[in-house]
Amino acid sequence: MPGRRVEVQVEGRRLSLSNLDKVLYPETGFTKGQVIDYYTRIAPVLLPHLRGRPLTMKRYPNGVDEKYFYEKQRPKHAPDWVQSVSVEGHRDGRVIDYILADDLPTLVWLANMADLEMHPSLSLAKDTGRPTVLAFDLDPGPPATIVECAEVALILREVFSELKLECFPKASGSKGMQVYVPLNNKKATYDQTKSVSRSLAQMLERQHPELVVSKMKKELRGGKVFMDWSQNDRYKTTVSVYSLRATAQPTVSAPLSWDEVEALTEDRDPEAARFQAGELLERVDDVGDLFAPVAELVQQLPDL
Numbered sequence: 001m002p003g004r005r006v007e008v009q010v011e012g013r014r015l016s017l018s019n020l021d022k023v024l025y026p027e028t029g030f031t032k033g034q035v036i037d038y039y040t041r042i043a044p045v046l047l048p049h050l051r052g053r054p055l056t057m058k059r060y061p062n063g064v065d066e067k068y069f070y071e072k073q074r075p076k077h078a079p080d081w082v083q084s085v086s087v088e089g090h091r092d093g094r095v096i097d098y099i100l101a102d103d104l105p106t107l108v109w110l111a112n113m114a115d116l117e118m119h120p121s122l123s124l125a126k127d128t129g130r131p132t133v134l135a136f137d138l139d140p141g142p143p144a145t146i147v148e149c150a151e152v153a154l155i156l157r158e159v160f161s162e163l164k165l166e167c168f169p170k171a172s173g174s175k176g177m178q179v180y181v182p183l184n185n186k187k188a189t190y191d192q193t194k195s196v197s198r199s200l201a202q203m204l205e206r207q208h209p210e211l212v213v214s215k216m217k218k219e220l221r222g223g224k225v226f227m228d229w230s231q232n233d234r235y236k237t238t239v240s241v242y243s244l245r246a247t248a249q250p251t252v253s254a255p256l257s258w259d260e261v262e263a264l265t266e267d268r269d270p271e272a273a274r275f276q277a278g279e280l281l282e283r284v285d286d287v288g289d290l291f292a293p294v295a296e297l298v299q300q301l302p303d304l
Contacts, residue, residue, distance in 0.1 A: 010040075013081055013105035017112050024063040024114060027248040030277070032114060038244065038277040039111040043104050045289040046242040050107075052124045054087055054098035056237045057110065058117035064246040070119075072096050082106050085125040091235060100125060116244045119237035128234055133294060134181040134193040134301065135238055136201075137172075137228035141213075141221025146273050149177035150264035152212060152225045155204060157258065165299050168291055169261050171273040173245035173253035176225075178238060182297040190234050196301055197229035241291045244277065252280040255290035 006017045020033035039046070057071040074084040074097040083100040101107055101118065110118070122131045136156060138149040153169045156179050160167045167181045183193075201214035204227065213224045220226075231238050245251045254275045264273055275283060 008108075010105040010108050011103065013079070015079075015105065015108055015112065017108075022063075024060060024116065025248070025250050026063060026065055028250065028276075030250045032112070034277070035114070035116065035244065035250075036108055036111040038250070038281070039107050040104065041281055042242050042284065043107055045284055045291075046118075046240070047101070047103070047107065048289075048295050049241050049291065050101040050118060050120050052100065052102065052126065053120035054085055054123075054125050054128065055101050055110075055121075056119040057099065057113070057115040058119055058246070059114050060116050060246055061114045064116070064248065068246060071115075072098060074099050075113075079109065082109060087125070087128055098125070116246050118240040118243040120240050121234070121237055122232070123234060129190065130186070131188050131190055131193050131232065131234075132182070132184050134183060134188075134197055135231050136179045136197060137231050137238060138177045138179065139221070139226040139228055140176055141218070141224050141226060144221075144223050144225060145270040146171060146175065146177055147264055147268050147270055148211060148223075148225050150261045150273075152204070152208075152227065153177055153179050153261050154258075154265065155208065156200070157261075159200060159204075163302055165301070166293065166297060168255065168294050169258065170241050170253055170255045170291060171275070172239065173243070173251040173275075174247055177256075177273075178253075180291075180294050181301075182294045182299055183301065184296065184298045185300055188301065190232060192301055193232040194229065197227075197232050201227040201229045241294070242280070250277045251275065252277055254280055254283070257287075257290060 008015050022032045024032050060068045084097040086095050086097050088095050138152050140148050167179050169179050204212045205214040213220045213226050239253050241253055243253050252275050
């Protein structure tokens, strides 16, 4: 029965899971039960990238082909053990109680609410004005694909290498790619990360006008990669590594090695960087968390 509930114990917490047979990805028949199973199994590598961060939910209660909504405020029906943090200073003056996805029971509860995509802040809840990373969201304008994003990512790697900084790529799970520069220091500010990312995007646009665009206007993006530096903002979020995406198939935002990024530019096959949930679980068993340094590596941005 689609409407039946199953009571489970997860790390000592009691959860009531519903509609496990409900199909959330119609093209593949991927069900809510499979979504919950994926998030349960990926939790060991996902939770370190969510823990302590205000989380914006992107919920698809009737599947990826139907209406979705973003939810920032902790729902009133949330179990009392679901932790949250009050964040002030939003542009409209509101105070929002954001969920903290700090443990497996909370992750399972979120998946049961059809929160397919996890969008954490670039800051920790204990200091929402201090980003722990600088992020570039590389968005290809058709007919460009993730292949062109890989070309831009390699240019970024070279730039940051000259600045004595490491950066880490991940496939968005949709069309593009993100590149993260871990900071994890007590001095970083959004004014700094936004200024540096904007300057670098504009510099690469001047140096590679056939490939890069730094302005948001869609009419400028055809066949190029939009380097979205504006994500470096305390009011914005970026899809988490290991999050499912609400695409036709249950694809995942997957970390990549730089060897794989280089191979993308050589083989020019966009599908090579596209991983579905089951494939990603097998991949993590083989290679571990390629994004682990993003949560741990301490680096300082230079003044540009």
